[in-house]
Amino acid sequence: MSTDLTFSTLAALADQLTASEVTSVELTQAAIDRTMAIDAQVQAFNSINPEDALVQAAASDARRAAGEACGPLDGIPVTLKDVIAVRNQPLTASSKMLANFVSPYDATVTSKLKDAGAVLWGRANLDEFAMGSSTENSAFKTTRNPYDLERVPGGSSGGSAAALAAGEAIATLGSDTGGSIRQPAAFCNVVGLKPTYGLVSRYGLAAFASSLDQIGPFTRTVEDAAIMLGVIAGHDRRDSTSFKTEISDYRAALQTKQGPWKLGIPKEYFGKGLDPEVAAAVEQAIAFYRNQGCEIREVSLPHTEYCLSVYYIIATAEASSNLARYDGIRYTHRAADAKDIVDLYFKSRAEGFGPEVKRRIILGTYVLSSGYYDAYYLRAQKVRTLIRQDFLKAYGEVDAILTPTSPTPAFRAGEKATNPLSMYLSDIYTIGANLAGLPGISIPGGFSTSGLPIGLQLIGQPYAEADLLAIAHSYDSAHDWASRRPQL
Amino acid sequence: MADIPELDIDRVAHLARIALTPEEKTAYAAQLGDVLKHIEQLKQVDVSDVEPTAHAFAVENVWADDEAEPGLLVEDALRNAPAQRQNMIVVPKVVE
Numbered sequence: 001m002s003t004d005l006t007f008s009t010l011a012a013l014a015d016q017l018t019a020s021e022v023t024s025v026e027l028t029q030a031a032i033d034r035t036m037a038i039d040a041q042v043q044a045f046n047s048i049n050p051e052d053a054l055v056q057a058a059a060s061d062a063r064r065a066a067g068e069a070c071g072p073l074d075g076i077p078v079t080l081k082d083v084i085a086v087r088n089q090p091l092t093a094s095s096k097m098l099a100n101f102v103s104p105y106d107a108t109v110t111s112k113l114k115d116a117g118a119v120l121w122g123r124a125n126l127d128e129f130a131m132g133s134s135t136e137n138s139a140f141k142t143t144r145n146p147y148d149l150e151r152v153p154g155g156s157s158g159g160s161a162a163a164l165a166a167g168e169a170i171a172t173l174g175s176d177t178g179g180s181i182r183q184p185a186a187f188c189n190v191v192g193l194k195p196t197y198g199l200v201s202r203y204g205l206a207a208f209a210s211s212l213d214q215i216g217p218f219t220r221t222v223e224d225a226a227i228m229l230g231v232i233a234g235h236d237r238r239d240s241t242s243f244k245t246e247i248s249d250y251r252a253a254l255q256t257k258q259g260p261w262k263l264g265i266p267k268e269y270f271g272k273g274l275d276p277e278v279a280a281a282v283e284q285a286i287a288f289y290r291n292q293g294c295e296i297r298e299v300s301l302p303h304t305e306y307c308l309s310v311y312y313i314i315a316t317a318e319a320s321s322n323l324a325r326y327d328g329i330r331y332t333h334r335a336a337d338a339k340d341i342v343d344l345y346f347k348s349r350a351e352g353f354g355p356e357v358k359r360r361i362i363l364g365t366y367v368l369s370s371g372y373y374d375a376y377y378l379r380a381q382k383v384r385t386l387i388r389q390d391f392l393k394a395y396g397e398v399d400a401i402l403t404p405t406s407p408t409p410a411f412r413a414g415e416k417a418t419n420p421l422s423m424y425l426s427d428i429y430t431i432g433a434n435l436a437g438l439p440g441i442s443i444p445g446g447f448s449t450s451g452l453p454i455g456l457q458l459i460g461q462p463y464a465e466a467d468l469l470a471i472a473h474s475y476d477s478a479h480d481w482a483s484r485r486p487q488l
Numbered sequence: 489m490a491d492i493p494e495l496d497i498d499r500v501a502h503l504a505r506i507a508l509t510p511e512e513k514t515a516y517a518a519q520l521g522d523v524l525k526h527i528e529q530l531k532q533v534d535v536s537d538v539e540p541t542a543h544a545f546a547v548e549n550v551w552a553d554d555e556a557e558p559g560l561l562v563e564d565a566l567r568n569a570p571a572q573r574q575n576m577i578v579v580p581k582v583v584e
Contacts, residue, residue, distance in 0.1 A: 331570075379530050
């Protein structure tokens with residue numbers, strides 16, 4: 001029966017913990033057992049520490065016995081992407097560069113999870129430094145899609161999505177720079193939420209592209225995502241881009257906000273490259289919302305075709321700057337045979353970074369270099385303005401935008417590994433929300449005829465997560481796609 | 489668009505402080521050439537009179553009061569150093 005526990009929702013388990021029908025130690029042990037049984041196949045985790053998790057679980061049970069339980073997350077096993085700092089735990093970013101790194105402090109989201117009583121369980125695999133869409137760029141292992149082990153789980157937060165989908169955790173955290181939460185959520189039949197830029201602190205997140213990165217949850221249901229967001233959101237003086245705003249009771253909003261809503265369908269998102277079964281899933285969702293009394297309107301985001309180009313200029317430019325800190329000096333891999341300090345930089349970075357990270361640093365350095373800055377970086381920032389204006393104009397007419405999350409279901413491992421551009425195209429529908437700073441959520445929207453999950457994306461207005469979650473919950477609570485488990 | 493710029497891989501790798509093998513140089517130059525060709529499409533967009541966006545929302549400088557707070561212990565700050573001695577990180581000689 002233990003897998004029934006680890007495939008339960010966070011909300012249901014919180015009730016069971018409160019009713020003393022299960023203990024955190026039992027639940028955590030079930031997650032450990034499940035991981036031990038199947039992770040050799042899924043390879044979602046870079047590292048685990050069962051003893052440490054059970055100590056946290058016992059502490060949760062003791063709090064509960066003393067009448068001091070902290071809320072719905074107390075005692076729930078939560079897995080973090082291996083790019084979020086947990087004091088005294090490894091943080092590898094799935095890179096040789098940080099293979100032996102141990103975090104000296106907690107990320108703000110980590111502190112918030114600890115304060116909420118969560119059991120921090122394991123470190124989830126990712127594309128190295130979150131650069132990729134398949135988790136094949138990890139320096140350590142290739143995570144597999146639990147629904148088809150020959151296929152990728154998506155990326156970059158593929159370990160976080162696969163661990164949840166395979167019943168190895170109850171909720172997980174990822175980070176999303178161009179779709180790295182939503183695309184793997186779509187591939188793995190789970191909910192993935194990228195909050196508005198600035199809603200969740202980035203302190204303690206290994207930086208990829210600082211103007212785009214956001215931390216967010218993976219969960220089985222939208223209700224669970226609302227619970228998680230309520231815990232991790234909020235202003236943080238340690239992140240100067242953190243937004244000062246009242247944090248809504250997102251879970252309560254699922255009941256109080258009932259629509260009907262106006263939903264926009266961007267015509268530019270339904271062109272070539274879109275898999276017909278994915279398109280059919282979106283059509284089915286449109287029909288659902290229409291039956292709920294929602295008004296469906298076609299909207300236009302005319303600069304959509306430029307999103308990918310703008311993203312790969314801005315994200316790589318910021319990455320080339322952020323990753324300059326990995327220099328072999330203070331806390332990273334250091335090459336053994338350098339002849340002087342400059343040689344040490346060159347060799348340590350050559351040895352520590354994998355191919356995709358090198359490619360992106362090279363591209364980012366190029367677009368920022370003297371003579372090319374105006375033609376590439378500055379121009380991309382200007383087109384970014386136009387992309388953002390497209391969305392804000394659409395929000396004059398509609399409450400949220402409904403799209404596919406990714407053009408296709410999960411692709412085969414190795415299929416796009418040698419062609420970076422084709423890999424980049426799998427993020428084509430998710431990148432816009434990052435460039436415009438908007439919240440986006442992917443929810444399970446059905447399966448292909450070959451049994452692969454399909455994700456639906458809803459993109460909301462800035463800091464309107466309460467509305468976005470309510471709109472997503474309306475579909476999610478009326479369908480049971482999430483209950484279809486992988487055959488593992 | 490005509491006039492696809494040549495990416496001088498040696499120059500850029502030098503700026504990025506990454507030693508590349510000849511095989512890496514060949515592969516990255518070709519792959520990034522494809523990406524740059526794609527990116528050329530941005531030249532079609534009229535961006536005259538458009539302000540650049542660095543952040544999706546306005547970001548302002550944040551000032552903190554100049555007050556001492558507990559920070560990292562020396563042993564915590566140095567625990568990941570590749571080489572250390574007497575509470576300092578050891579590096580190769582910088583000045584002859």
